[in-house]
Amino acid sequence: MMQSEQPALSHEVAVEIGGLPIVLRTHDSDFQALVERRYAGFVRRQVQPSFAFDIDVVHPEGPVSEEEELRVWKDDGTWRLERGDFRAEWDPLAGQGKILQAVSPYAIDSVLRIVHTLIQAKEGGFLLHGASAIRNRRAFLFSGVSGAGKTTISSLAPKDAVLLTDEISYVRRDGEGYRACGTPFAGELARPGENASAPIECLYFLAKGPENRIAPIEPPEALRMLLRNILFFAEDAELVKMVFRSACEFLGRVPAYRLTFYPDARVWDLIQ
Amino acid sequence: MSAEPMAETYIARSTAIAARMLGGEMMIMSAVDSTFFTLNEVATVIWQAADGHTPLSQIVERRVCEEFEIAPDMAQRDAADFVNQLSQHGILLVSDQPIPESKPVAAGKP
Numbered sequence: 149m150m151q152s153e154q155p156a157l158s159h160e161v162a163v164e165i166g167g168l169p170i171v172l173r174t175h176d177s178d179f180q181a182l183v184e185r186r187y188a189g190f191v192r193r194q195v196q197p198s199f200a201f202d203i204d205v206v207h208p209e210g211p212v213s214e215e216e217e218l219r220v221w222k223d224d225g226t227w228r229l230e231r232g233d234f235r236a237e238w239d240p241l242a243g244q245g246k247i248l249q250a251v252s253p254y255a256i257d258s259v260l261r262i263v264h265t266l267i268q269a270k271e272g273g274f275l276l277h278g279a280s281a282i283r284n285r286r287a288f289l290f291s292g293v294s295g296a297g298k299t300t301i302s303s304l305a306p307k308d309a310v311l312l313t314d315e316i317s318y319v320r321r322d323g324e325g326y327r328a329c330g331t332p333f334a335g336e337l338a339r340p341g342e343n344a345s346a347p348i349e350c351l352y353f354l355a356k357g358p359e360n361r362i363a364p365i366e367p368p369e370a371l372r373m374l375l376r377n378i379l380f381f382a383e384d385a386e387l388v389k390m391v392f393r394s395a396c397e398f399l400g401r402v403p404a405y406r407l408t409f410y411p412d413a414r415v416w417d418l419i420q
Numbered sequence: 421m422s423a424e425p426m427a428e429t430y431i432a433r434s435t436a437i438a439a440r441m442l443g444g445e446m447m448i449m450s451a452v453d454s455t456f457f458t459l460n461e462v463a464t465v466i467w468q469a470a471d472g473h474t475p476l477s478q479i480v481e482r483r484v485c486e487e488f489e490i491a492p493d494m495a496q497r498d499a500a501d502f503v504n505q506l507s508q509h510g511i512l513l514v515s516d517q518p519i520p521e522s523k524p525v526a527a528g529k530p
């Protein structure tokens with residue numbers, strides 16, 4: 149009797165974001181090509197991966213999970229992630245995970261963001277709604293809600309600035325300080341960030357206004373604003389505590405300001 | 421005939437929270453629902469004194485009224501409102517009996 153066999157998981161792509169290589173394995177060559185295109189600047193060859201995911205892509209495209217809203221929860225040591233277009237599980241100790249997803253790149257984008265968020269929560273770092281750029285070997289973060297000016301300030305960046313992202317900044321602990329790393333997660337600029345990193349000089353909370361001005365922010369207000377913009381998905385009490393602690397410690401080491409700016413290139417005179 | 425003594429209220433800080441004093445303000449986040457609170461000076465004093473075995477009335481009388489020169493009636497009323505608000509979010513535990521330190525608290529959602 150013949151048995152059907154699933155094709156071997158022969159296609160592997162290692163995507164390294166924030167210095168953490170994650171291997172994505174699939175038997176779908178089209179999906180592999182999509183991943184390689186989408187994360188082009190972040191694909192690594194011959195690296196020792198931190199984690200690996202086996203991905204099954206559903207054809208034709210349709211709902212994969214009954215959960216319309218994103219849910220992330222821990223179940224007996226395994227993280228479970230669900231949304232309409234994907235269902236994933238990840239065992240951090242084993243370093244292994246599985247993803248069942250629609251062919252859409254947004255699903256794998258979301259899974260990667262969540263996994264990095266969970267990893268960084270334990271390490272004292274976080275992912276932040278915000279643009280970031282390197283200038284003079286130091287990184288500057290620009291955070292704010294939608295419409296605050298993340299894309300605008302990114303598009304005004306001078307040639308000597310290295311744009312790490314216009315949408316999702318990656319912050320990781322680095323000794324006594326913090327480091328910002330580039331991410332492929334693009335916003336309205338529709339352009340992935342550079343795969344580079346630098347020590348963080350400061351955090352700006354953005355607001356558009358009639359003139360360019362930098363003003364200090366009181367620590368409680370800075371914490372409120374930072375927590376509002378940190379990506380966080382999990383329904384897990386311990387993780388909430390870790391994120392809170394990370395935000396407090398970050399603000400203890402990195403100065404935060406309010407950057408009000410008029411949308412033209414002169415704002416970058418203040419950022420160097 | 422003697423009047424029944426008023427029942428005491430005991431308060432204790434939940435362990436399902438994260439808290440930090442920052443810039444002179446107590447910042448508290450519920451680990452259960454991520455609700456975020458900033459306490460003013462008076463509320464911070466009550467929060468810090470919420471050890472589970474000192475009655476709320478005594479905390480208010482000895483810490484709030486004396487340190488902030490607030491009239492006892494008003495201070496007791498404000499404290500009761502504050503305690504009620506935080507207990508609704510699981511940030512403070514409230515009981516008419518002293519609360520042992522090891523009392524379990526609500527866990528996060530699955």
